[in-house]
Amino acid sequence: KAGVTQTPRYLIKTRGQQVTLSCSPISGHRSVSWYQQTPGQGLQFLFEYFSETQRNKGNFPGRFSGRQFSNSRSEMNVSTLELGDSALYLCASSSLITSGRAGGELFFGEGSRLTVL
């Protein structure tokens, strides 16, 4: 079974540009989450999608957006890039819906490393 696939793996942008990152979840997984990882802040939750609907959103500015398609693939977009957006962006997929209870393993991809110059 293929794992979570993220593209591109590496990219370099300049300030003011925008970027779109793609994530293909594990087959059958309907939930996709995005996290930003930086040396100083660690892993921070961006948003989570399930069945094309955003269920949760982290504390990031509106420049960060995402969407999920009917095949569960997801994209995230960052507009008007800033130097501080340089980070590893991780996508994770999950299969369980534990109604009324927290939990369920996240399966992470290798990430997309964004450098903003």
Place this chain on the structure above:
Amino acid sequence: GESVGLHLPTLSVQEGDNSIINCAYSNSASDYFIWYKQESGKGPQFIIDIRSNMDKRQGQRVTVLLNKTVKHLSLQIAATQPGDSAVYFCAENMSSGTYKYIFGTGTRLKVLA
């Protein structure tokens, strides 16, 4: 505010010794916790999880302990091996039925030969 934190940013242990990585969480309503391992250049990998109705769970060479009284989580690795060298994160799930996790800042484990 809500947070999940780690007491030690770097832990060095001798090969063969046991490792203990600690984590504090702040939300007593959190129901589920996961430990992840992240090797250089890779995404985090699941190690072990535990629900709030348990205080201990064992896996292969790993044990997670949960102390809800003091809101403390620990990961014990038995007979630490060079392949265990990585950054370890604890994560807390605070939203029932969703996958919004709060991650700790991470502890780097270095295994000395």
